[in-house]
Amino acid sequence: MADRVGNILDLNGKVALISGAGQGVGRQIALHMASYGAAGVIVNDFYAERAEAVAKEVRELGGKALAAQGDVGDFDGVAKMVEAGLKEFGSIDVLVNNAGNMGPNPDVTRSYFVDSTPEGWKPWLNVNMYGVLNCTRHVLPSMIANRRGSIITIISDAGRYGDQNSEVYAFAKAGAAGFTRSVARTNGRFGIRANSVAIAATRTPTTAAAFESEGNMQKILRQYPVGRIGEPTDVANMVLFLASDASSWVTGQTYPVNGGFTFGL
Numbered sequence: 001m002a003d004r005v006g007n008i009l010d011l012n013g014k015v016a017l018i019s020g021a022g023q024g025v026g027r028q029i030a031l032h033m034a035s036y037g038a039a040g041v042i043v044n045d046f047y048a049e050r051a052e053a054v055a056k057e058v059r060e061l062g063g064k065a066l067a068a069q070g071d072v073g074d075f076d077g078v079a080k081m082v083e084a085g086l087k088e089f090g091s092i093d094v095l096v097n098n099a100g101n102m103g104p105n106p107d108v109t110r111s112y113f114v115d116s117t118p119e120g121w122k123p124w125l126n127v128n129m130y131g132v133l134n135c136t137r138h139v140l141p142s143m144i145a146n147r148r149g150s151i152i153t154i155i156s157d158a159g160r161y162g163d164q165n166s167e168v169y170a171f172a173k174a175g176a177a178g179f180t181r182s183v184a185r186t187n188g189r190f191g192i193r194a195n196s197v198a199i200a201a202t203r204t205p206t207t208a209a210a211f212e213s214e215g216n217m218q219k220i221l222r223q224y225p226v227g228r229i230g231e232p233t234d235v236a237n238m239v240l241f242l243a244s245d246a247s248s249w250v251t252g253q254t255y256p257v258n259g260g261f262t263f264g265l
């Protein structure tokens with residue numbers, strides 16, 4: 001490997017599939033991929049119109065995009081989406097497991113764990129746990145065959161330090177990080193790397209309301225040494241690094257991108 005490459009954050013024609021890329025962090029990751037040399041971007045979202053709108057933005061940046069509507073919690077649906085992506089672009093070299101939060105329904109309520117039921121856990125587990133399992137399960141075979149791939153899973157600091165009243169979400173996100181480490185260990189011999197990115201308060205359509213009140217914002221900011229909350233670009237920058245060959249000696253790690261909300265050793 002050369003000691004130095006021109007632009008280290010260059011995707012060199014890799015194809016990326018990003019789940020939940022119809023808005024927020026996933027959207028920005030898709031746009032970053034297009035801006036930094038991806039040969040193709042597969043824009044997944046539960047909502048077709050969101051996936052199509054972001055695919056259009058990718059094309060406006062000069063990239064190639066495939067809008068892929070689908071629920072990442074649906075094992076067979078994800079298989080079809082991956083198949084369509086491989087047919088369109090020939091390979092999937094980067095998988096970003098980004099779909100998360102409450103899933104497609106923003107009305108899912110958080111309740112005290114002692115009052116919760118398996119029915120209430122399902123929406124959280126569907127996207128944050130099964131979504132990661134399904135996408136990774138279906139993308140891995142072609143990565144193994146091609147002897148290259150980078151899998152990046154967006155988790156949450158909630159899964160690292162234990163957010164209050166977020167037990168099921170924290171369970172799924174911490175599980176996703178453990179899963180990612182195991183994928184990294186098993187598949188390194190095939191040229192595949194896997195890492196997680198743990199993010200904290202980041203301004204997206206889902207979270208924006210929490211940052212509207214000045215009082216609430218001041219309370220939140222007291223916990224952030226850098227003095228601001230995150231923007232989707234902050235996360236996309238790290239994802240780009242982990243997707244590119246600049247991180248070719250980096251695998252099995254969890255990277256906090258969180259303004260110092262928590263520190264890792």
Ligand SMILES: NC(=O)c1ccc[n+]([C@@H]2O[C@H](COP(=O)([O-])OP(=O)(O)OC[C@H]3O[C@@H](n4cnc5c(N)ncnc54)[C@H](O)[C@@H]3O)[C@@H](O)[C@H]2O)c1
Binds near residue numbers: 104
């Ligand atoms: N925004 C934050 O403050 C924050 C903090 C910690 C972790 N995270 C994590 O970062 C990631 C991105 O967060 P965000 O705030 O940008 O998300 P968001 O909720 O704003 O957007 C997520 C997108 O994913 C789509 N989606 C949801 N469920 C899906 C499913 N089952 N199948 C396909 N698409 C689905 C939604 O339609 C939406 O367009 C998530 O994994 C989230 O858990 C976010």
